[in-house]
């Protein structure tokens with residue numbers, strides 16, 4: 001197999017950084033991007049090309065960055081939309097600007113970067129676009145609505161993209177991690193907000209303490225195992241050898257259980273309420 005050329009957003013830590021190292025070790029080429037170029041120097045020393053890219057940059061600026069990226073190896077075969085952050089906080093406490101910033105990075109940023117790369121993939125009638133969704137794209141936890149909303153939005157827009165672009169030989173892949181041990185919930189990456197509304201104050205304090213004491217650095221998922229599966233899926237080897245690569249894949253037992261439970265609950269609801277759900281159609285004209 002000829003080496004693939006990957007471009008990944010958000011490579012300064014976590015899944016992004018690990019993915020770059022694993023891609024290089026499998027013999028592919030990679031353009032590692034991030035908001036702060038200096039944080040990418042160790043990846044550059046390992047053999048990655050690096051570019052400054054903030055997904056909240058303007059479409060014009062991102063288009064120019066992607067032109068530069070394509071010039072490095074002459075093409076991009078795989079785009080990984082990885083960059084994102086989690087803003088926690090109660091609905092009523094998050095300011096409009098905080099909601100907007102969450103969607104700007106996690107949804108609109110993905111749209112802009114993908115729009116900048118799509119014409120290149122369409123022209124070549126080949127390529128894979130990977131999207132890092134989440135268990136939060138299936139389930140909205142209390143105090144996580146902004147993040148969940150952004151991942152639910154991602155699920156919808158990417159499903160549509162899939163149907164529009166598969167005719168051009170473009171493969172879309174939605175990865176849905178559960179809780180994985182990266183810097184995602186660490187101070188500096190996690191953005192959180194203590195409620196000052198008396199009704200939420202205690203629950204909010206408990207939630208923030210829970211994330212710091214029970215989740216950050218204690219998540220059950222091994223990010224290296226997840227990254228190896230993502231590479232297998234794109235390169236159709238390892239766990240994906242000889243298999244039809246699915247459109248979406250949950251990773252982590254927690255995510256698997258959440259989705260299973262939600263599907264079972266939904267099927268139960270559809271069965272119990274089928275008569276009501278389907279009672280609203282106008283009479284058919286024969």
Ligand SMILES: NC(=O)c1ccc[n+]([C@@H]2O[C@H](COP(=O)([O-])OP(=O)(O)OC[C@H]3O[C@@H](n4cnc5c(N)ncnc54)[C@H](OP(=O)(O)O)[C@@H]3O)[C@@H](O)[C@H]2O)c1
Nearest residue numbers: 010012013014015035054055083084134179180182183184
């Ligand atoms: N870890 C989990 O439990 C988990 C679970 C489900 C889904 N995910 C998803 O996995 C992806 C990667 O997260 P991670 O776990 O690897 O977390 P992470 O260690 O916090 O990494 C997030 C990366 O995104 C970058 N980033 C944030 N905003 C950016 C922007 N505006 N432009 C460019 N880069 C930006 C960060 O860069 P800076 O250094 O500049 O901040 C960092 O490199 C995300 O899409 C996340 O939603 C993670």
